[in-house]
Amino acid sequence: MCGIFGMLGGGSVGRTVEALRYLEYRGYDSAGIAASVNGKLRVYKSVGRIDRLQSVIPPDLDSDRTIGHTRWATHGAVSYDNAHPFVSSDNSFAVVHNGIIENYLALKKQLSLRGTVFTSQTDSETVAHVLQHHYKTDVLQAVIATANCLAGAYAIVISTTHDGNLYAIKDKSPLVVGLSDDGVYLCSDVRCVSRWASKVAVVPDKTVIAVSANGVEFYDYDGKRVTMQYFDAERSETETDTCGDFMLKEISEIPDRLRQVTSGYYADGGLGMPRELALQLRRIYMIGCGTAYNSGLHAASVARAFSDVDIIPVIASEYIYGHYPTDAGTLAILISQSGETADTIRAAEKVAAQGGITYAVTNTKSSSLCFKCRCVNYIYAGGEFAVASTKAYNCQLVTLLLILADIARLRGTLDSARHQRLLDSVKALPESAERALADSARIKRLALQIKDSSAVFYIGRVNDYSTACEGSLKLKEISYIHSEAYPAGELKHGTLALMERGVTVIAICTEPALKQKIAASVSEITARGARVITVAPFTIDGCDGIILPQCDASVGGVIAVIPLQLLAYYAAKALNRDVDKPRNLAKSVTVE
Ligand code: F6R
Secondary structure (H helix, E strand, O other), rough: OOOOEEEEEOOHHHHHHHHHHHHHOOOOEEEEEEEOOOOEEEEEEOOHHHHHHHHHHHOOOOOEEEEEEEEOOOOOOOOOOOOOOOOOOOOEEEEEEEEEEOOOOHHHHHHOOOOOOOOOOOOHHHHHHHHHHHOOHHHHHHHHHHHHHOEEEEOOOHHHOOOOOOEEEEEOOOOOOOOOOOOOHHHHHHHHHHOOOEEEEEEOEEEEEEOOOOOEEEEEEOOOEEEOOOOOOOOOOHHHHHOOHHHHHHHHHHHHHHHHHHHHHHHOOOOOHHHHHHHHOOEEEEEEEEEHHHHHHHHHHHHHHOOOOEEEEEEHHHHHHOOOOOOOOOEEEEEEOOOOOOOHHHHHHHHHHOOOEEEEEEEEEEEEEEOOOEEEEEOOOOOOOOOOOOOOHHHHHHHHHHHHHHHHHOOOOOOOOHHHHHHHHHHHHHHHHHHHHHHHHHHHHHHHHHHOOEEEEEEEEEEHHHHHHHHHHHHHHHHHEEEEEEEEHHHHOOOOOOOOOEEEEEEEOOHHHHHHHHHHHHHHHHHHEEEEEEEEOOOOOEEEEEOOOOOOOHHHHHHHHHHHHHHHHHHHHHHOOOOOOOOOOOOOOOOO
């Protein structure tokens, strides 16, 4: 959702391009840099990927002050004119922006009346012109005045010809500062700068930053100096760790990651919630977006079997604007791989404002969500770079099940024998995941058969319904085949009308006790000419099937989703799609 970067230090052009490659997962519509050379701002941009940008940057371009941007288009089409950085009319300020300036039309109108000419349709360009308007003799004062004019969510990095510094302003979009022997970094992604920086600071909302050769200073919007806490940067994997598609690599890591998620959970102190707090709960909301929401949907479905508290899955953006009772007896588990999803962060803020208990479940240490929540637990999935989330889903599921089981244990609704059975089932997951992955040749063959389907429907009952939702999301986002998920019983209440030749139905059934039910659905569907593929620990006569390893029902969804992730991957590959960077999407959605 746009990646921004800035570096003050030698070799900043190369570093910025390297950073933009890393940040490309946040948007890949266009990219650009602005380098300060001999007191002038030199801007290079291009539509498309970083390779194209690199081809327009002179190889000998050298600068010790560069800012850069990868774009996921929100305001204005994908075009050269709408690519960042934007410069002020007098070429004295260059800006890169992640977020949305909600009052940009009003600002644009005022500036236009004063004669400013705009060259793009973006909200971001406005910021460069507002900076020019406020500049008298002191850049810091102009930056603070600009910050006070902006409404919305933004992290903005600014370069200027008026002095040798970089500046930044931040409200509600992620921004980190990294310090290294080579220089100072400003970036929207903590993992990106952690590859070079030894110390990192996660910048709080409504902060202005000035980076000079003498160091980094932080200010509030009144211009008062504020102190910032730095912590040791944690090195993370880099994109060079793979030579193929990230998605396939990430799916293949699932068994190992499942080994780490449980040990990580206990090494971090387990639930991390006092018994009194668990006892006062009246309801638990599982809040997230997309795949993260689906993991909450699934964990809620499983945990209802042992919980006496209402567990309610809610899509984060629905929670923000809907009416959901929230008080001191409410626990909101906010699930986010990136920890930067704007909808989830806004939901966390609303829960906290209404007196509820916020609990983050995330893959990203020091992400914005961690700072918004009272309790935090990590899912230990390792870096996930493919836009389509895979291994994070499996690890989220396990972490959520451990959390909900621990709460039920504290409340006395899950006895120690059942709790132990659940833990034993979790321990067996890595091996089951390996067996599920071993079937990939067959899954690939089936994917070749479904790739030309006019539509694909995923059906399942209870726990399998949420697995269906996740399977369907995976397929549509990377193959662009139309797909939908339904509770299997709902089919005959409307969707059966769509069954015909050319349609494929993926029928998921992890519960052998429901075999007859799924067999009945299969007959209804095949009688209308559609084709069925079952995903179950058994086969059904007359249709293709992917055989799942036997698992306890409480954890079956962690494994059942693996063939669906592979099916989506192979179907997308067969259609020649860019599986890691599907059209119109970005990995980290930092705007509402
Ligand atoms: C789907 C996918 C998205 C994300 C969603 C939430 O494959 O990746 O649906 O799950 O945007 O992202 P996080 O988990 O980072 O909050």
